[in-house]
Amino acid sequence: MSFSRDLRAATSTTWDAATGHRFVAELWTGTVEDAVLARYLAQDALFLDRFVALLGAAVATADDTQARLAIARQLGLVASDEDDYFARALARLGVTPPVEPLPPTQGFLDLMDDARRSGAYGVALTVLLVAEWLYLDWATRPDTAPPDWLHREWIDLHRGPGFTAWVDLLRAETDRVAAGVDDLARERMGEVFRRAVDLELAFFDAAYGDR
Numbered sequence: 421m422s423f424s425r426d427l428r429a430a431t432s433t434t435w436d437a438a439t440g441h442r443f444v445a446e447l448w449t450g451t452v453e454d455a456v457l458a459r460y461l462a463q464d465a466l467f468l469d470r471f472v473a474l475l476g477a478a479v480a481t482a483d484d485t486q487a488r489l490a491i492a493r494q495l496g497l498v499a500s501d502e503d504d505y506f507a508r509a510l511a512r513l514g515v516t517p518p519v520e521p522l523p524p525t526q527g528f529l530d531l532m533d534d535a536r537r538s539g540a541y542g543v544a545l546t547v548l549l550v551a552e553w554l555y556l557d558w559a560t561r562p563d564t565a566p567p568d569w570l571h572r573e574w575i576d577l578h579r580g581p582g583f584t585a586w587v588d589l590l591r592a593e594t595d596r597v598a599a600g601v602d603d604l605a606r607e608r609m610g611e612v613f614r615r616a617v618d619l620e621l622a623f624f625d626a627a628y629g630d631r
């Protein structure tokens with residue numbers, strides 16, 4: 421087992437509740453109500469802004485050139501392809517951002533702000549790892565993709581060889597960094613991992629007004 425694998429196993433109940441969430445099931449079948457998707461994407465637009473800032477912090481603090489370049493490339497994709505999806509999806513759903521953050525979103529914004537301000541590469545990596553690994557997990561299925569681009573593209577942004585390689589890099593980097601820090605710093609990374617998994621589940625619940 422590795423550091424990341426241990427944390428993934430320790431959080432499996434919440435992790436599996438998130439990856440098997442009703443939102444994910446309805447997205448895959450293309451049956452998620454527009455109002456639910458609109459609420460989710462409006463909140464995720466807030467998430468995206470701080471996520472980009474966190475990627476920037478990881479670029480700045482990485483202690484390995486190849487990792488810094490890989491994170492910078494992913495930052496570029498989020499700021500282009502993913503942002504483009506948001507612009508088209510929010511316009512189609514009639515959402516005019518910004519909206520007020522719901523509690524799980526605020527929790528994520530605070531977690532990402534803390535991680536960024538900490539200046540600790542390992543902490544930034546840990547938030548990025550949960551956010552990307554959990555999404556890769558629910559977006560990787562043998563099922564037929566839904567016909568509507570609104571649903572299909574959100575899945576496609578989180579799967580495939582490129583996204584899998586990105587998550588592999590985050591896992592390898594998180595494990596490498598965790599092996600090189602003291603127990604206190606490793607415990608902090610563990611806390612951040614658990615908090616991020618809790619927030620991912622709460623974020624999906626909030627799309628249905630459950631939080």
Ligand SMILES: Cc1ncc(CN)c(N)n1
Nearest residue numbers: 464467551552555620623
């Ligand atoms: C809440 C949340 N978590 C993760 C992701 C995938 N980057 C996202 N877009 N939104």
